[in-house]
Amino acid sequence: SSLQELNVTGWDITKISNTANMFLNCTSLNTLILGSVSQSTYDWWLAILTDTGIQANVTIEATIV
Numbered sequence: 254s255s256l257q258e259l260n261v262t263g264w265d266i267t268k269i270s271n272t273a274n275m276f277l278n279c280t281s282l283n284t285l286i287l288g289s290v291s292q293s294t295y296d297w298w299l300a301i302l303t304d305t306g307i308q309a310n311v312t313i314e315a316t317i318v
Contacts, residue, residue, distance in 0.1 A: 254281060257282060261288075262287065275301055276302065282311055284311065284314060285311050286315075287315035290318065
């Protein structure tokens with residue numbers, strides 16, 4: 254619950270099938286760092302934050318390539 258920043262640059266998300274609890278209790282998260290990603294990868298992360306209900310509180314740092 255005290256996690257404020259998460260850097261997922263370079264994470265391979267291709268095999269992730271269940272994200273239901275990925276950000277469970279991450280009430281302090283305010284920055285998600287993606288690095289250089291495709292639009293679809295950006296959208297994937299955004300959807301997870303939205304589904305968790307914390308998207309409005311989180312700044313996503315990314316470069317869309």
